[in-house]
Amino acid sequence: MQFDLPASPATPPPELDRSVAVIGAGAVGATAARDLARWGADVTLFERDAVGAGATGRAAGIVYDAFAEDLDAAVADRAIERFRTASGSGEFALTEQPYVWFAREGDDRRAEAIREQASRMRANGRSVEVLEPAAVADRWPALRTDDLAVVAVARTAGTADPEVYAAAMVESARADGAAVEVGSPASIETDPIGVRVGHSDRNRAREGGVRTFDAVLVAAGARTPTLLADAGVEIACAPYRVQALTVGVAEGNGDLPTFYDATGEYYARPNGTGLLAGDGVEPGAADPEDWTRDADAWFREELIGVLSERVDGVDTAATDSWAGLCTATPDRNPLVGSVAPGLVVATGFHGHGFMRAPAIGELAARELCGGDGVAAFDPTRFDGGEQIEIADGIVVDERG
Numbered sequence: 171m172q173f174d175l176p177a178s179p180a181t182p183p184p185e186l187d188r189s190v191a192v193i194g195a196g197a198v199g200a201t202a203a204r205d206l207a208r209w210g211a212d213v214t215l216f217e218r219d220a221v222g223a224g225a226t227g228r229a230a231g232i233v234y235d236a237f238a239e240d241l242d243a244a245v246a247d248r249a250i251e252r253f254r255t256a257s258g259s260g261e262f263a264l265t266e267q268p269y270v271w272f273a274r275e276g277d278d279r280r281a282e283a284i285r286e287q288a289s290r291m292r293a294n295g296r297s298v299e300v301l302e303p304a305a306v307a308d309r310w311p312a313l314r315t316d317d318l319a320v321v322a323v324a325r326t327a328g329t330a331d332p333e334v335y336a337a338a339m340v341e342s343a344r345a346d347g348a349a350v351e352v353g354s355p356a357s358i359e360t361d362p363i364g365v366r367v368g369h370s371d372r373n374r375a376r377e378g379g380v381r382t383f384d385a386v387l388v389a390a391g392a393r394t395p396t397l398l399a400d401a402g403v404e405i406a407c408a409p410y411r412v413q414a415l416t417v418g419v420a421e422g423n424g425d426l427p428t429f430y431d432a433t434g435e436y437y438a439r440p441n442g443t444g445l446l447a448g449d450g451v452e453p454g455a456a457d458p459e460d461w462t463r464d465a466d467a468w469f470r471e472e473l474i475g476v477l478s479e480r481v482d483g484v485d486t487a488a489t490d491s492w493a494g495l496c497t498a499t500p501d502r503n504p505l506v507g508s509v510a511p512g513l514v515v516a517t518g519f520h521g522h523g524f525m526r527a528p529a530i531g532e533l534a535a536r537e538l539c540g541g542d543g544v545a546a547f548d549p550t551r552f553d554g555g556e557q558i559e560i561a562d563g564i565v566v567d568e569r570g
């Protein structure tokens with residue numbers, strides 16, 4: 171599938187003589203605002219709460235390019251290239267480290283899926299290998315591998331602080347002339363295209379006059395569907411709740427990769443001297459105005475149980491735990507593109523929005539200024555009434 175972004179993010183889209191509003195200063199909206207400002211568009215970024223206050227500030231910060239589909243791989247390529255460039259700036263850091271994922275003995279379906287995905291990833295030019303569990307044990311002795319059937323490792327991977335990334339993009343946008351309005355809940359007007367900013371009541375800004383723009387990007391995370399619905403635009407996207415926690419690891423056992431246990435459906439990444447781990451997907455759609463920010467006791471107990479079996483020296487108490495909202499679509503591809511004249515949306519990342527944000531934000535910014543979108547991400551591709559399965563995109567299945 172084609173992902174025909176220009177060779178460099180520095181190449182601007184065709185129509186820059188326009189005023190653009192970006193709603194939401196998460197990783198995606200912040201990237202879009204930064205690109206628009208760098209290209210010379212007149213951009214205003216509206217953030218309801220604080221920069222990174224949505225999913226971005228609650229994310230684990232895992233980044234990799236281990237995607238089997240060629241479009242996903244191309245998006246990840248661009249994103250990692252941009253993370254690396256930003257990492258040199260001094261404000262934001264990408265820590266490069268391998269990403270390992272595995273299936274346990276007896277889980278033949280996922281073991282076969284991992285072998286098949288790894289081979290498609292390699293065909294896509296990804297640096298991915300299938301390793302013997304013993305070789306993994308030699309490299310990371312604190313990771314238990316004796317019950318594993320298949321282990322794959324992706325070398326182009328790392329971790330970063332998503333909130334720091336969003337803040338760095340916002341500062342860069344500001345330095346290039348963007349107006350940044352934090353503490354400004356915005357709602358959308360469609361005729362003419364504009365934004366109303368003011369006191370928020372269930373995400374509806376009821377005060378303040380309409381400010382018109384040539385184009386508006388809605389990158390409001392889990393609030394995107396309701397924000398658009400209030401303006402009469404329906405999208406196929408449902409918010410859902412996920413959970414994460416941090417634990418300590420005994421001294422001497424901290425040399426670990428980022429890993430995903432496909433059989434257990436949880437992930438973990440090095441976090442200082444310990445681990446940051448998560449899954450805890452709550453079945454069913456969440457209400458973005460009414461959800462529990464703290465993690466559930468069952469989640470902490472279950473995840474620390476499986477982590478303790480997998481890694482030597484895990485502390486049995488969480489040092490911190492929390493929940494956040496992700497967004498799902500019927501086909502697990504994101505929604506990035508125009509939903510009405512001058513109105514662009516970017517959401518639906520199935521728990522993989524941070525690692526793709528530099529590329530997705532750029533794509534959305536280009537579409538706001540006359541650039542082409544990507545057909546597979548067209549937010550109007552659904553007929554309506556499709557089922558949306560609540561699942562994190564990490565799930566190892568037929569799609570990869």
Ligand SMILES: Cc1cc2nc3c(=O)[nH]c(=O)nc-3n(C[C@H](O)[C@H](O)[C@H](O)COP(=O)(O)OP(=O)(O)OC[C@H]3O[C@@H](n4cnc5c(N)ncnc54)[C@H](O)[C@@H]3O)c2cc1C
Nearest residue numbers: 194196197198218224225226230232356391494523524525
């Ligand atoms: C626990 C957890 C772990 C995760 N781990 C990873 C990971 O390791 N790797 C990965 O790639 N992804 C991960 N994700 C997913 C990732 O966090 C998201 O996909 C990504 O951050 C989405 O960014 P965004 O900019 O689209 O949305 P958000 O970060 O949600 O930003 C939306 C912004 O819009 C603002 N907003 C909302 N309504 C309005 C309004 N009316 N007016 C103005 N502003 C508004 C919000 O306040 C918010 O700041 C994780 C998510 C969670 C919850």
